[in-house]
Amino acid sequence: MLYELRIYTIYEGRMDAIQDRFKEHTFRIFTRLGMKVVNFWIDATGQNKIYYVMEYEDMAQRQSLWEQFKKDIEWIQVKRNSEENGGLIVEKIDEYFMNQAEFFRLGN
Incomplete structure (x- = not known):
């Protein structure tokens, strides 16, 4: 599996708008297109940032899904x-691509 950490820096005064857009639209579009969000966070220190991790089979699937998303009517x-x-x-x-370390398993 390939994981992508996406960090969005949001313009001042627009945090409600990004949260509403994800809550009301983006997650549903992701689901329809087969895009999997593993988890989603809002910055705990007051920065205008959101963070989320997506899961893909590989980079080719990631590229294909995002191309579909960008062109989605x-x-x-x-x-x-x-x-x-x-x-x-x-x-x-900001986008960061990660593979899970073989020596780490949840629940250890």
């Missing part, structure tokens, strides 16, 4: 609508 409309009145939401996205 519903996603394009949701993004446009969510940015219509308040402007851009996401300032920066």
